[in-house]
Amino acid sequence: MIKYLALTPLFPAVCALYYSEDILPFLVTTVVMGGVGIGLERLKRDPELGHREGFLLVSLTWLVVPVLGTLPYLVAGEGTVAYPVNALFESMSGFTTTGSTLLGEISFAEHSHSILLWRQLTQWLGGMGILVLMVALLPQLSVGGAQIMSHESPGPTIQKLRPHIQDTARALWKIYFAFTLAAIGVYYGLHLIGVAPNMGLYNAISHALTTLPTGGFSPEARSIEAFSPAIQWAVIVFMVVAGTNFTLFWYVLQNKPRKLTHNSEFRSYLFAMGIVGALLTVLLFAGVGLSRIPTHIPPLVGDVEHATRQALFQTVAVVTTTGYASMDFNTWHESSQVVLLFAMFLGGSAGSAAGSIKIVRWNLVWNAATSELYTTVHPDTVHPIRNSGGPVDEDTLRSVFVFIFIFIGIFGVSTVLLYFDSLRIGLDLTGLEAISATIATLGNVGPGVGIVGPMNGFLPFSPMSKLYMVFLMWIGRLEILSVLVIFTPSFWER
Amino acid sequence: MIKYLALTPLFPAVCALYYSEDILPFLVTTVVMGGVGIGLERLKRDPELGHREGFLLVSLTWLVVPVLGTLPYLVAGEGTVAYPVNALFESMSGFTTTGSTLLGEISFAEHSHSILLWRQLTQWLGGMGILVLMVALLPQLSVGGAQIMSHESPGPTIQKLRPHIQDTARALWKIYFAFTLAAIGVYYGLHLIGVAPNMGLYNAISHALTTLPTGGFSPEARSIEAFSPAIQWAVIVFMVVAGTNFTLFWYVLQNKPRKLTHNSEFRSYLFAMGIVGALLTVLLFAGVGLSRIPTHIPPLVGDVEHATRQALFQTVAVVTTTGYASMDFNTWHESSQVVLLFAMFLGGSAGSAAGSIKIVRWNLVWNAATSELYTTVHPDTVHPIRNSGGPVDEDTLRSVFVFIFIFIGIFGVSTVLLYFDSLRIGLDLTGLEAISATIATLGNVGPGVGIVGPMNGFLPFSPMSKLYMVFLMWIGRLEILSVLVIFTPSFWER
Ligand SMILES: [K+]
Ligand SMILES: [K+]
Incomplete structure (x- = not known):
């Protein structure tokens, strides 16, 4: 697989040629990736992959590829990502589609077009990998109740989108590829008809590459704030698409x-964004949702379109764990920021590249809670918890609940660790900043609030904290358990 | 039951006679309670109590008694609790052993000794009620997995402490009464031997009455800070006792x-307090746990005994949900306050009067999480989740998990509601203040941080917020579901 990945740096290399930039970083990466890929292929000749080998393969792939992905940054030697720890952070943030950044200054004065394009590309490649993982691999490994993710209904005939993993992967990738092309077309089309002056082809491609994987990297320092309202609305639509279960689009193509x-998950997903978006719209429209009025954008207060657009953009960006920003929500009132932080725990749909806990799990919690109220009154009745289509068995349900506890437990402990490690180096985080840095990386969201806000970055943290956040992005991306099991003694018993 | 409760105001009445204060408030309460009690007794002649009637009885009892408990405050007409909403808040806070207060000024200039004693007594009475509820009633009603609370092991012979509810209640009450007397003895004894100058008999009785029910009310404005280190250590010990499963003491009496x-719950309970206490001790000892150094108490920084005492006191007070304070932790650094806030979600042991989520539930979460790691690696093995002594069935486990989700969900929604209702009246809470006010009331802890800190109170909130917090204390005390079911349509279907 890494063998094929070796070809991908050639894409930014073409970009480098076009802009007369250095192509060496990409050629080096291609050669090294190709070498590692062919080497690994010779090593691994065992076609029978067991349960534990599956976890090892998945976990190590998402570790080795990001390590190899640092090569362009290191060889190019531009800016803050010229340093190994920073490069690893940025590369892991890319391949896990997190979008947390520690680029000091995002500009073409500091970075070449081709390096920034590579950064965008890492997210698109990561998204491809995650789609297969989510729909084909993790459900087979029964990670954190991932079984529910590939089930549309319990009947055996439609338990899988397609009978074989490879076919499933190909079908999903086609959809993913088609939506990416559509996003490029729409973004650039809006430029051509004159409503998006600065959305040239480079920007259109760059942003399409990070919209569909719910990535959130942008070669623009001010993210989507740099673009016109028309682009912002278009990005909202494509983010909603990117956070939807891709298998459902396959059914749409099958004329269903x-x-x-x-689909109950899709409805809950829209419902959640609707509720959060409506609340924030009202707050921004009335002005109580702002702590200071940003002066460089048109007024929000009293402007329905603008308030709705900003509230909806940030809501969708956070719930789908994309992490783009159409304005600096550090200017928002603390209460609105807290609402965004809560929304970061929701997560998009299963079967997409979205991270965090995911709507389908919260759906089950909600169903179990209402069922609990019923069975408390009527203790003799059997009241199975249902997913879209069918009842969910107790084991899966327990796995889902325990996953949420583990996620929140790791979130809590990590918040404390990051907090005190920052205090150690004299970085006095607020509680909200520590909380948001943790959920932003563990939930693969990207930006948080305060010093890790959408227009700031993760540069001020200590190297130890950065490496810890690399760990959080890694485990968060792989549904935590796929990685954690490797650290249990029973994993290594024969 | 209310009939017997009618006799309790006679106790502060005796106190009033001693201090030559007004005894009218207590006589009125006795007459009204007696009247209501006899009236209810005539109404209810049906000895067969069904499942739903059980919920109604429990919920309404914890509503009617606090309403009647406002009478002394209203008739006495002293200070801020002379107003109905405030009186209801203070009375509900008493009978639910919460300890959140909105007395404006706590002093004998403002309030009579007898009224403040009544306030203490409400907590002691509430604690008596909760003990029976926890060990005898709720497990039978299967509320939030409360079954696990009365089980020591799954064998049918020791599933209940004693075969009948009435016997169980009597045994627990004897232990409760004995420990209360012991606390009075120790507190007053320390006074007599000269190491607690201001712990007279009135204070000894008053504080014993709110230690054992994990209540936290104090007739001293500065809570336990007002007393000597010897008293503070003694209170720590009695708080630990109060947060322990009382049925275990019964076994100790049986020479077991x-x-x-x-007992795994008891060990986890001590372990949790040990971890949190040790962390805070280090922080306070080093001084990084303080945002400003309090000048009216001896230095903490560098003093092992003092730092340990303060860290341990606040930890035990919060984990047992007692809510006493031996210093104003508003002077602590935000990080230490966040640690305390996290600890508020732990809760004491089942079978005590402690509130919040409770250690036994977190124990199951931990066991389920480690089991999940194991079964993810070994999917074909059966790995039952165990409680102290025996495996826990899937239904109970699910109830426990769902209870935690419901608790945290209500906590989240309530935080937002209290936040915005406060903003409405111009009370600009910080995020931590809103969070702490919610968990302090829902978890029956008592004080929070900031404006609801241990030396401040809940007076500044709007009447609507106060009534909402009355609701939170009420449902939190009754394991939430016992009350919530009443609001479901299916409860009222015949
Ligand atoms: K992201
Ligand atoms: K309390």
């Missing part, structure tokens, strides 16, 4: 659109 | 002390 519109 | 020392 009701599979999408009647 | 290993039942206590080998």
